[in-house]
Amino acid sequence: xxxxxxxxxxxxxxxxxxxxxxxxxxxxxxxxxxxxxxxxxxxxxxxxxxxxxxxxxxxxxxxxxxxxxxxxxxxxxxxxxxxxxxxxxxxxxxxxxxxxxxxxxxxxxxxxxxxxxxxxxxxxxxxxxxxxxxxxxxxxxxxxxxxxxxxxxxxxxxxxxxxxxxxxxxxxxxxxxxxxxxxxxxxxxxxxxxxxxxxxxxxxxxxxxxxxxxxxxxxxxxxxxxxxxxxxxxxxxxxxxxxxxxxxxxxxxxxxxxxxxxxxxxxxxxxxxxxxxxxxxxxxxxxxxxxxxxxxxxxxxxxxxxxxxxxxxxxxxxxxxxxxxxxxxxxxxxxxxxxxxxxxxxxxxxxxxxxxxxxxxxxxxxxxxxxxxxxxxxxxxxxxxxxxxxxxxxxxxxxxxx
Ligand code: ADP
Ligand code: MG
Numbered sequence: 001x002x003x004x005x006x007x008x009x010x011x012x013x014x015x016x017x018x019x020x021x022x023x024x025x026x027x028x029x030x031x032x033x034x035x036x037x038x039x040x041x042x043x044x045x046x047x048x049x050x051x052x053x054x055x056x057x058x059x060x061x062x063x064x065x066x067x068x069x070x071x072x073x074x075x076x077x078x079x080x081x082x083x084x085x086x087x088x089x090x091x092x093x094x095x096x097x098x099x100x101x102x103x104x105x106x107x108x109x110x111x112x113x114x115x116x117x118x119x120x121x122x123x124x125x126x127x128x129x130x131x132x133x134x135x136x137x138x139x140x141x142x143x144x145x146x147x148x149x150x151x152x153x154x155x156x157x158x159x160x161x162x163x164x165x166x167x168x169x170x171x172x173x174x175x176x177x178x179x180x181x182x183x184x185x186x187x188x189x190x191x192x193x194x195x196x197x198x199x200x201x202x203x204x205x206x207x208x209x210x211x212x213x214x215x216x217x218x219x220x221x222x223x224x225x226x227x228x229x230x231x232x233x234x235x236x237x238x239x240x241x242x243x244x245x246x247x248x249x250x251x252x253x254x255x256x257x258x259x260x261x262x263x264x265x266x267x268x269x270x271x272x273x274x275x276x277x278x279x280x281x282x283x284x285x286x287x288x289x290x291x292x293x294x295x296x297x298x299x300x301x302x303x304x305x306x307x308x309x310x311x312x313x314x315x316x317x318x319x320x321x322x323x324x325x326x327x328x329x330x331x332x333x334x335x336x337x338x339x340x341x342x343x344x345x346x347x348x349x350x351x352x353x354x355x356x357x358x359x360x361x362x363x364x365x366x367x368x369x370x371x372x373x374x375x376x377x378x379x380x381x382x383x384x385x386x387x388x389x390x391x392x393x394x395x396x397x398x399x400x401x402x
Contacts, residue, residue, distance in 0.1 A: 039380060
């Protein structure tokens with residue numbers, strides 16, 4: 001990132017004005033209720049601050065994937081209910097319709113100081129994902145200033161993320177980052193530009209194809225890269241190992257060979273699993289055995305890193321000053337294959353380093369283990385965090401920079 005992010009510190013007196021707050025309230029729902037309120041909690045500091053400063057706040061987010069049409073089960077009301085609870089103001093958060101509805105416009109005009117209202121799901125309108133200037137124009141009608149706290153969406157050029165702040169700036173109104181976006185940019189920017197060394201990255205998860213770009217960028221920055229999860233099998237298989245029925249992406253063999261060659265040229269070790277927990281099926285009642293990572297029988301699939309690998313990976317952390325972890329080490333959702341993720345989570349948590357965890361599934365695993373307060377930072381942006389760490393210019397951030 002080149003420019004300086006404009007933050008809430010740069011916002012002049014907002015008393016009696018209306019602030020449009022793009023938040024990431026894309027929470028998981030179960031039976032019509034919010035199943036995990038972490039994302040709502042994450043944006044509370046920004047809302048509190050804006051309220052204290054006397055603004056009326058129109059909060060907007062996408063929720064799920066309604067693809068441009070109204071889906072009743074993806075309405076924002078349950079989110080607004082939880083937001084009100086978290087603000088300690090059970091009756092204080094109203095829900096609005098879509099931005100261009102006359103009712104919405106009227107309600108927003110009547111909002112008083114410190115009042116909070118939640119706009120309907122942005123993705124009910126096809127203009128949101130299309131970055132449509134007309135939809136952004138309808139959003140701009142609702143606000144005197146724009147604050148973006150939706151870090152998880154800053155990599156997407158969508159109307160509420162890109163076209164809207166463009167319009168605000170073009171019309172002389174402020175467009176700035178909220179505290180959550182500010183903090184993510186601080187922490188991830190530190191990893192990108194000035195990590196304390198040694199810097200060790202641990203990557204895992206399902207698909208190497210999702211993470212090739214970040215692997216490439218990390219090779220330029222880290223002192224060691226430890227790879228587990230299913231993606232390790234593509235790397236092992238590309239070198240000729242027998243990986244049985246493990247998940248592999250043969251169309252990525254060339255890419256992973258190129259990444260390993262680059263790492264070797266730079267003297268950055270890429271550590272792959274030496275042993276794995278394998279089974280015939282990824283089932284809770286499957287018979288799991290620990291085998292060498294390069295000699296997995298044809299009828300077995302590797303579903304977790306083995307105990308020797310956990311020990312090896314953990315053994316590379318004591319000297320580290322910076323540790324980034326993204327992606328589970330195995331199919332942690334299924335009991336017999338959870339030990340690798342647990343072992344690595346514990347090792348990272350107890351490392352005497354600046355520790356950052358990214359990735360939706362990795363963070364879910366960390367929460368399940370009760371370790372969510374044991375890291376320096378859990379990044380709220382899945383894809384956005386990875387793209388940031390690739391060093392890419394993100395459309396929702398560059399527009400907030402001087
Ligand atoms: P994150 O969301 O943390 O970035 P990913 O989405 O990349 O992580 O990957 C998470 C998924 O990877 C989990 O659902 C997990 O079950 C799966 N996974 C990890 N290791 C394996 C493996 N060896 N075989 C099959 N699936 C795996
Ligand atoms: Mg995931």
